[in-house]
Amino acid sequence: MAQQVKAVVARAKGAPVTVETITVPDPGPGEAVVEVRSCGVCHTDLHYREGGINDEFPFLLGHEAAGVVESVGEGVTDLAPGDFVVLNWRAVCGSCRACLKGKPWYCFNTHNAAQPMTLADGTPLTPALGIGSFAEKTLVHSGQCTKVDPQASPAAVGLLGCGVMAGIGAAVNTGAVTRGDSVAVFGCGGVGDAAIAGAKLAGATTIIAVDVDDRKLEWAKGFGATHTVNSRSTDPVEAIRELTGGFGADVAIDAVGRPETWKSAFYARDHAGVVVLVGVPTPEMSIEMPLIDLFSRGGSLKSSWYGDCLPSRDFPYLVDLYRQGALDLDAFVTETIALDQVEQAFEKMHHGEVLRSVVVL
Incomplete structure (x- = not known):
């Protein structure tokens, strides 16, 4: 009834x-x-x-x-x-x-x-x-x-x-972060902090959080960020390169979904690195950039749908990690x-x- x-x-x-x-x-x-x-x-x-x-x-x-x-x-x-x-x-x-x-x-x-x-x-x-x-x-x-x-x-x-799975999955599933990787995450809300937590779970050793809010950057440290960059006062691309030996991050994750953050993620990654877009843009947003830059830097440009998760596989696993105190x-x-x-x-x-x-x- x-x-x-x-x-x-x-x-x-x-x-x-x-x-x-x-x-x-x-x-x-x-x-x-x-x-x-x-x-x-x-x-x-x-x-x-x-x-x-x-x-x-x-x-x-x-x-x-x-x-x-x-x-x-x-x-x-x-x-x-x-x-x-x-x-x-x-x-x-x-x-x-x-x-x-x-x-x-x-x-x-x-x-x-x-x-x-x-x-x-x-x-x-x-x-x-x-x-x-x-x-x-x-x-x-x-x-x-x-x-x-x-x-x-x-x-x-x-x-x-939704949000936590999207962020963890953006790092672990879409970005395929692995042991020893360097990771930069743009945007430290719920999805971005989950991406940071996912990168930590996967074994990344350098995890750089980027935001315009110092309070959010402090939150990011609690989820595993090893370094923080306030992009309101510091060029995030230069800062990320400096923190990665001059090369850029192996995986750069845009958890904001704006043209300016995606471009920063693109240029902040190492050659042949991975850019992951998990923040959701609005329909009117667009990007214009030199095509040669897309070609010459190689690597992968990926969109992450729901963290590319399979709920029947990922949810029980992550809940087990939570129950064990690892997440x-x-x-x-x-x-x-x-x-x-x-x-x-x-x-x-x-x-x-x-x-x-x-x-x-």
Whole structure:
């Protein structure tokens, strides 16, 4: 039977979000209803509210979540009520050209729930990244549920659902950071600090954090940065070269997603090094630069989709590292809040006052 629950909704572009009663249907074939335990406040949710993703209002916000499976639909055999899960927004299909090539992290046909959740008046909601988890309960495709250690803190491990996984994966999966590498990370918010943590996990010995905010640079040290550069007062390219024997970083990660930060990352890497773009640009942004520079410096220019992760592989592994004390996911949680405090959390995020505010239900 369909259920009525409280959830955070964005009704119009730029309008403050509201807590409303929504209807969550029973799970259909291949679907699951999840009782949400926590959900991080991600910048992507603010993009939705501002109309920066699309204009399919009203949006059911939230996507960086952990919870417990309440019920499953027909044909679901790998989940059961009571399973503790982290939600993901790239449930791979297993049959598209990427999956058949053995690269499911590039899946071009990811799954979402087929049924809509609705407002009380029947208006269909567009769930953020196909999840919509600023809600007491949400309906997702069963493939969007990844079982992890139930002893883990929901507020911490739920962050693997987006930003933390994107950052760690940008370093470990996309950038292929390895032992002894030098790594430069531009932007020390949640994604950038996760990239720093990922580089440390992978064995990088020189990890350079770049930002314009000294407070964020201090945070970056806690995640493993060995050096910091304030690019407001120092040329980051020259500073990174100086810190790497005059050569540049083996891997340069742009966690901001702006033309100026991407160019800095490009020129701050060593010849034949790797540039990874994991920060999300806006549609109007463009780059113009000499083509000869792209040719003569060699190496790889990569975009990182969700950290090129495979949730079924990466989430349990990272949660195990967290439980062992090797990955401090708790450090990403600046504050825990209630559903009705999401709008204030957006404001704090906009001003750079938090790494993550996390809604706890």
